[in-house]
Each structure stands twice: as structure tokens, then as C-alpha cells.
Amino acid sequence: MTKIKTKSAKYGALGVAAILSTAVATASFAEVEPDSRQSHKTQAQGSQAQQRMDMMNPYSEAMLDRVAQQLQLDEPTKAKASKLFADARQERKEVIEGLRSLREPIQNLEPSSGDYVDQVAELAEKRGDLMMRLDVQQAETRHAFYAMLTDEQISKLEALPQRS
Numbered sequence: 335m336t337k338i339k340t341k342s343a344k345y346g347a348l349g350v351a352a353i354l355s356t357a358v359a360t361a362s363f364a365e366v367e368p369d370s371r372q373s374h375k376t377q378a379q380g381s382q383a384q385q386r387m388d389m390m391n392p393y394s395e396a397m398l399d400r401v402a403q404q405l406q407l408d409e410p411t412k413a414k415a416s417k418l419f420a421d422a423r424q425e426r427k428e429v430i431e432g433l434r435s436l437r438e439p440i441q442n443l444e445p446s447s448g449d450y451v452d453q454v455a456e457l458a459e460k461r462g463d464l465m466m467r468l469d470v471q472q473a474e475t476r477h478a479f480y481a482m483l484t485d486e487q488i489s490k491l492e493a494l495p496q497r498s
Contacts, residue, residue, distance in 0.1 A: 393419040393426065393475065404494065405487045414482055422475040429471070432464045 391397065398419050402412045440457050443450060480488060 391423065391426075392472065393422040395419070401491070401494075405483065405490050407487070411482050415479060418475060418478055418482075422471065425471050426468065429464050429468045433461065436461050436464075 395416065398412070398415055401407075402415070407415065436457055440454070443453050443457075447453070480491075483491065
């Protein structure tokens with residue numbers, strides 16, 4: 335293979351990887367929105383799914399309640415943490431919406447287009463920026479939460495089983 339074809343193959347593989355990773359990431363962040371035409375049973379299932387999604391949200395009130403109980407947080411600390419987590423949920427939601435907005439443009443790209451690789455690279459860069467923002471936001475939130483805790487509470491928190 336010539337150097338140009340090798341480079342094109344690498345860009346093509348990068349594009350496919352970006353498309354797949356965006357599809358997986360946006361699907362994993364999908365929210366359940368019950369349809370008003372659904373039966374009560376289906377709505378209950380949707381409600382349960384939403385509760386599971388809330389439990390998976392690293393900044394949910396349910397998660398904070400569990401941690402507050404396990405760490406025996408006092409009310410002022412819990413109130414500060416609740417505000418911190420509410421702000422983090424809002425920022426996380428904005429980033430997730432940004433990731434979702436990239437899904438369709440990536441899926442609609444034409445591999446036969448002359449600037450396909452450039453388009454994929456541009457969208458992959460945007461996605462990378464959003465993922466970096468998500469990681470930094472999580473680190474900032476964790477840092478601020480740890481600053482609210484005593485050394486004993488930090489030890490208890492770090493001893494809790496980690497969820498993936």
C-alpha cells in the first residue's frame with residue numbers, strides 16, 4: 335500500500351471508531367421519556383427505567399441520600415452537597431445534550447464524500463472536547479465534595495464499593 339492509501343485507511347478507521355463510540359456514548363446516556371399513549375404497565379416500566387437512570391447518575395439526589403446516610407453528613411453539609419450536585423447535574427445534562435446533538439450528523443456522513451475524513455475528524459474533535467469537559471466537571475465536583483468532608487468521612491467514602 336502506498337503512504338497515501340495507508341493514511342486514508344487510518345483516517346477511515348478513525349472515522350468508524352468515532353461514529354461507533356459516539357453511538358455507544360449517546361445510547362448509554364439516553365433518557366427514558368414515557369409516552370402519554372402508553373398503558374399504565376408500560377408507564378410503570380418507564381418509571382422504573384427512569385429510576386434506574388437516576389440511580390446511575392453520579393449526581394442524583396438518591397445517590398446523595400445514600401452517601402449522606404453512610405457518611406453521616408450533617409444537614410448543612412448535605413445541603414451544600416445537594417446544591418453542588420444539582421449544579422453538576424445541570425452541567426452534565428448540557429454536555430450529554432451536546433453529545434446527543436453530534437450523533438445524527440455523524441450517522442449522516444457520506445463515506446464517499448471527498449471531505450468525509452475531515453468531517454469525521456471535526457465531529458470527533460467536538461465529541462472529544464465534550465468528553466473532556468465531562469471528565470473535568472466530574473473531577474471538579476468530586477474535589478469540591480471532598481473539601482466538604484472530614485478526614486473520617488473521606489476514609490469511609492473511599493472504603494465504599496465503587497460502581498462502574
